[in-house]
Amino acid sequence: MRRMALLLTLAAGLSLMAGFNVPSLPLPTPPLPSQAQKAAEVLTKTGTKAMQAARPLSDAEEYYLGRAVAARLLARYPLYRDPEATLYVNQVGLTVARKSSRPHTFRGYHFAVLDSQEPNAFACPGGLILVTRGLLRMCATEDELAAVLAHEVAHVAHKDGVSSISQARWSEVLTTAGAEAARQYGGGVAGAVLNLFEGAVEDVIRTLVVTGYSRQAEEAADREAVSMLTRSGYQPGALAAVLGKMSGGSGGIFRTHPPTAERLARVRSVSRETAPGPKDRVRAERFQRVKF
Amino acid sequence: MRRYLPRRWLGAVLLGIMLLVVLPPGGWSQSLTVSLSNQQLYSEPSFTSPPVAPVPQGAQVTLITRQGDWVQVDYQGKRGWLHKAAVGGGGPSVSGLPALLGGGPVRQTTQDEVALAGKGFTPEVEASFRQKNPGLNYAQVDEVERFQVDPARLQAFLQEGGLN
Numbered sequence: 001m002r003r004m005a006l007l008l009t010l011a012a013g014l015s016l017m018a019g020f021n022v023p024s025l026p027l028p029t030p031p032l033p034s035q036a037q038k039a040a041e042v043l044t045k046t047g048t049k050a051m052q053a054a055r056p057l058s059d060a061e062e063y064y065l066g067r068a069v070a071a072r073l074l075a076r077y078p079l080y081r082d083p084e085a086t087l088y089v090n091q092v093g094l095t096v097a098r099k100s101s102r103p104h105t106f107r108g109y110h111f112a113v114l115d116s117q118e119p120n121a122f123a124c125p126g127g128l129i130l131v132t133r134g135l136l137r138m139c140a141t142e143d144e145l146a147a148v149l150a151h152e153v154a155h156v157a158h159k160d161g162v163s164s165i166s167q168a169r170w171s172e173v174l175t176t177a178g179a180e181a182a183r184q185y186g187g188g189v190a191g192a193v194l195n196l197f198e199g200a201v202e203d204v205i206r207t208l209v210v211t212g213y214s215r216q217a218e219e220a221a222d223r224e225a226v227s228m229l230t231r232s233g234y235q236p237g238a239l240a241a242v243l244g245k246m247s248g249g250s251g252g253i254f255r256t257h258p259p260t261a262e263r264l265a266r267v268r269s270v271s272r273e274t275a276p277g278p279k280d281r282v283r284a285e286r287f288q289r290v291k292f
Numbered sequence: 293m294r295r296y297l298p299r300r301w302l303g304a305v306l307l308g309i310m311l312l313v314v315l316p317p318g319g320w321s322q323s324l325t326v327s328l329s330n331q332q333l334y335s336e337p338s339f340t341s342p343p344v345a346p347v348p349q350g351a352q353v354t355l356i357t358r359q360g361d362w363v364q365v366d367y368q369g370k371r372g373w374l375h376k377a378a379v380g381g382g383g384p385s386v387s388g389l390p391a392l393l394g395g396g397p398v399r400q401t402t403q404d405e406v407a408l409a410g411k412g413f414t415p416e417v418e419a420s421f422r423q424k425n426p427g428l429n430y431a432q433v434d435e436v437e438r439f440q441v442d443p444a445r446l447q448a449f450l451q452e453g454g455l456n
Binding site for chain 2: 057058059060061064065067068070071072074075079086087090091094095099104106107108110112128130142190193194197198200201231232233234277278279280282283286
């Protein structure tokens with residue numbers, strides 16, 4: 001009896017996480033022993049719904065997931081605490097983020113520099129964007145830095161990190177729920193949610209650090225980055241310029257954001273040529289003043 | 293005239309009862325405290341809508357209405373929407389879930405567990421995650437989040453660089 005109650009609670013809880021309102025839940029009758037079969041059917045039905053709708057996390061949930069991902073990354077890469085560099089990267093990042101398809105997130109966009117020579121950048125769900133000194137040194141101008149940050153903002157805006165959470169993870173939790181959540185997860189419902197959270201963090205980290213996003217996600221992020229550059233007044237060709245420098249590299253961002261010839265050609269085709277303006281020199285000069 | 297008085301009294305009593313039923317416990321001017329930093333009032337219940345004004349952590353706002361995950365509030369004469377998580381959850385409690393599921397036995401699961409499952413990834417889940425993974429660097433995450441660019445300074449940055 002107690003087990004059944006726990007299972008029903010878990011199913012209902014996961015349905016709520018998936019955005020269902022309490023009144024829309026298919027409410028079961030009290031789970032009397034003779035109605036065990038019926039209760040199991042309700043669980044299956046609710047569980048299936050939860051599984052289908054489990055991916056779209058709320059903005060607040062995405063934020064807590066992103067914090068955990070960033071906490072993992074910051075345990076591996078130390079922060080580069082130069083105040084001028086931090087301010088500058090945040091100013092450039094916010095400039096492009098304001099022109100993105102998602103200008104506001106739960107607690108806003110924040111940019112930080114990692115003290116590592118490995119060229120890399122990480123877009124944590126919710127808007128924490130970490131970029132290494134190694135990658136900043138590959139940028140020759142503020143416009144190229146803006147291109148790198150715009151590409152990462154686009155991954156946040158498109159929720160590419162959240163989408164990398166394995167669909168199987170949701171079903172795994174629900175299957176286990178069906179096969180004794182309480183015993184498996186010790187902590188019952190709370191344990192199952194924590195387990196799901198840990199798994200989600202792992203999935204996002206794996207994508208950010210090891211496997212990279214899908215080719216389609218990269219293309220979409222490139223397209224939006226060019227749009228952000230154009231709308232904010234940067235040279236749209238800066239993305240192609242910085243991608244061109246990455247060709248031939250290996251590891252780090254070269255593995256997770258592979259700059260193939262095909263990708264470069266596509267970016268060049270969507271980047272409208274803009275005549276250099278008098279302010280280009282101002283941006284180039286202030287970029288040179290920052291020590292990365 | 294005198295015989296109509298009781299009816300008037302009856303009307304007044306009925307009106308009083310109706311008001312008691314309709315009004316929430318604290319009256320209409322229910323006050324909420326903003327529990328998170330970096331919060332904005334939005335013009336619509338959506339993060340993509342234009343922000344109205346920033347709201348500092350600890351600010352008292354007056355609740356106007358609730359809609360899904362959002363609360364419409366008044367802050368210093370400005371009206372806008374805040375996510376319910378910014379005002380300490382603020383949404384309908386899920387403590388009624390066991391009753392909705394119709395089973396006394398569900399009450400054997402702790403209220404904390406039910407609340408956690410209902411809210412998804414929350415500060416409570418983060419706390420458990422941190423406890424289980426002490427090697428994580430949340431201190432630096434907080435440091436990154438605390439860093440703010442002054443809007444006037446950003447405006448000057450844009451102007452200097454010929455940006456929009």
